[in-house]
Amino acid sequence: MISFEKAVSIVQNSCKKMDIEEVELHQLLGRVLALDVVSDMNMPPFDKSAVDGFACRKSNITEQLEVIEVVPAGKLPREEVGEHQCTKIMTGAMMPKGADCVIMIEDTAQVDCLHIRYKKDTVKNNICLLGEDMKTGQVAISAGVAIQPQHIAVLAALGYTKVAVYQKPRVAILSTGDELVEPSKKPELGQIRNSNGHQLVAQVLRAGCIPNYMGIVEDNERVTFNAIKKAIDENDMLLLTGGVSMGDYDFVPSVLTRCGVDLLFDRVAVQPGKPTTFGKTDSGKMVFGLPGNPVSSFAQFELLVRPALEKMMGEKPKELFKKMRLSTDYHRKHAERLAFVPATISQSGEVTPTEYHGSAHIFSLPNSQGLLAVPLGIYELKKGEEVDVRPI
Numbered sequence: 001m002i003s004f005e006k007a008v009s010i011v012q013n014s015c016k017k018m019d020i021e022e023v024e025l026h027q028l029l030g031r032v033l034a035l036d037v038v039s040d041m042n043m044p045p046f047d048k049s050a051v052d053g054f055a056c057r058k059s060n061i062t063e064q065l066e067v068i069e070v071v072p073a074g075k076l077p078r079e080e081v082g083e084h085q086c087t088k089i090m091t092g093a094m095m096p097k098g099a100d101c102v103i104m105i106e107d108t109a110q111v112d113c114l115h116i117r118y119k120k121d122t123v124k125n126n127i128c129l130l131g132e133d134m135k136t137g138q139v140a141i142s143a144g145v146a147i148q149p150q151h152i153a154v155l156a157a158l159g160y161t162k163v164a165v166y167q168k169p170r171v172a173i174l175s176t177g178d179e180l181v182e183p184s185k186k187p188e189l190g191q192i193r194n195s196n197g198h199q200l201v202a203q204v205l206r207a208g209c210i211p212n213y214m215g216i217v218e219d220n221e222r223v224t225f226n227a228i229k230k231a232i233d234e235n236d237m238l239l240l241t242g243g244v245s246m247g248d249y250d251f252v253p254s255v256l257t258r259c260g261v262d263l264l265f266d267r268v269a270v271q272p273g274k275p276t277t278f279g280k281t282d283s284g285k286m287v288f289g290l291p292g293n294p295v296s297s298f299a300q301f302e303l304l305v306r307p308a309l310e311k312m313m314g315e316k317p318k319e320l321f322k323k324m325r326l327s328t329d330y331h332r333k334h335a336e337r338l339a340f341v342p343a344t345i346s347q348s349g350e351v352t353p354t355e356y357h358g359s360a361h362i363f364s365l366p367n368s369q370g371l372l373a374v375p376l377g378i379y380e381l382k383k384g385e386e387v388d389v390r391p392i
Helices: 004-014 149-157 195-206 221-234 252-258 294-312
Strands: 020-024 053-056 065-071 085-089 101-104 108-112 115-118 139-141 162-166 170-176 210-217 237-241 262-265 277-280 286-290 322-326 338-345 350-353 370-374 386-391
Touching: 004 262, 004 277, 004 294, 053 065, 139 149, 170 195, 170 221, 195 210, 195 237, 195 294, 210 221, 221 237, 221 252, 237 294, 252 262, 252 277, 252 286, 286 294, 294 338, 294 370, 338 386, 350 370
Parallel strands: 065 085, 170 210, 170 237, 237 286, 322 350
Antiparallel strands: 020 162, 053 085, 053 101, 065 115, 108 115, 262 277, 277 286, 322 386, 338 350, 338 370, 370 386
């Protein structure tokens, strides 16, 4: 059995980046940039007005000003602003020559049809200067960023219609066990519905990857071998739930070895998730054997699998845990392993353990927003103590 930290290191060092593809602008949300986005021009490309108002000379703002032309956004000024003159200008329009500020329209009074007067004594420039936001050749968005709507705006502004991103990993999901039935069926005595498989589909989707749900595999070694081999051959990663403990029918580890998987660990000193198994093939395909209890499979996906998928897609490394304050005292009876406890997170950032009956307690998860880490050997955490939390 290895430490959780060692397991994280092994998984992260086993990740192989996906190939690169070009994707059109409207399909980029959530995809990870493979190359830096570089500006092909200065932004703004010219000095422009930041407000609706009158472009003039600061030295003239206490004087009556003659309006010599009107410049809407998208049109070029024709006249140079001279002494005691101004140009009526709209937000985003190019500044006329001779002007060094823009007085806001609401701060002026109309004298007659050709003249205005500024009602204040001082003025800001109110000018967006050439290249102040971005210079030609400057990196606007760095590789490794997961694209959000605000990045789409920048890409469009810089003329990018297609962008190089990492391909999405295709993730096979197999559930093992004769006791499992699909959610559409009412379980008979001794059976349970397969919640893990569908939970993992959702987790894979949320991670920005492509789930390939391959159903339930019966507890038969030949059938299991064929299903696992097909899953490995057709996908970038395989997630198995169940079949990795110590029971008579838990032959999955030996089947994985026969399928060319080099098993790198099969026990982790964590709770829940001790039987978590991990390996990879010579070609870099990754395989996780996750425990059958639903909280275990959920937690180990968020702690080990999701960071691996993010690395495969080239995403910049993130901190696995965030520091938060505990809102109440916490006690546990056993401390032989690092524990992860479902917890709520308040708007102020305080964390509170939820009612939790163990790794089969699936109903502890829906109202939880994080997994509270309770270190190895620690029986008690005090209210107000700073703790590690994995947001979920």
